[in-house]
Amino acid sequence: xxxxxxxxxxxxxxxxxxxxxxxxxxxxxxxxxxxxxxxxxxxxxxxxxxxxxxxxxxxxxxxxxxxxxxxxxxxxxxxxxxxxxxxxxxxxxxxxxxxxxxxxxxxxxxxxxxxxxxxxxxxxxxxxxxxxxxxxxxxxxxxxxxxxxxxxxxxxxxxxxxxxxxxx
Numbered sequence: 001x002x003x004x005x006x007x008x009x010x011x012x013x014x015x016x017x018x019x020x021x022x023x024x025x026x027x028x029x030x031x032x033x034x035x036x037x038x039x040x041x042x043x044x045x046x047x048x049x050x051x052x053x054x055x056x057x058x059x060x061x062x063x064x065x066x067x068x069x070x071x072x073x074x075x076x077x078x079x080x081x082x083x084x085x086x087x088x089x090x091x092x093x094x095x096x097x098x099x100x101x102x103x104x105x106x107x108x109x110x111x112x113x114x115x116x117x118x119x120x121x122x123x124x125x126x127x128x129x130x131x132x133x134x135x136x137x138x139x140x141x142x143x144x145x146x147x148x149x150x151x152x153x154x155x156x157x158x159x160x161x162x163x164x165x166x167x168x
């Protein structure tokens with residue numbers, strides 16, 4: 001199965017919430033994750049306007065996406081999802097690698113994100129792609145604040161982590 005990748009366009013925001021909801025099925029056993037709570041089309045449109053969001057297609061169907069936002073010298077990945085019908089085909093890894101290339105080519109020093117440290121398709125997945133867990137959160141106030149927001153929203157503090165991928 002072949003797939004294509006490109007920068008996200010404003011009209012892509014319409015499809016992103018549905019893919020996020022579909023992908024959230026993988027979290028069905030996670031009581032702290034509410035699959036019905038997704039970003040809105042307007043949220044995705046705002047992130048797309050920042051210029052660092054990507055989409056993949058298989059034929060005419062959007063298969064997945066990654067939305068990111070610049071924060072000074074870092075590019076933060078807010079969401080990366082692949083529709084269940086297209087998972088386990090390298091699309092998620094392709095999105096992250098493309099974001100790494102984009103970030104490096106536009107002068108960012110690192111990519112960041114927050115995730116579950118213990119779920120195989122979260123922390124270990126990103127570790128295989130060059131991300132490391134941020135253990136000194138006092139030195140990274142923005143990520144510490146994001147984790148605090150997630151905990152306030154009901155996610156389990158002991159299972160969440162911030163990760164960073166330094167770019168050469």
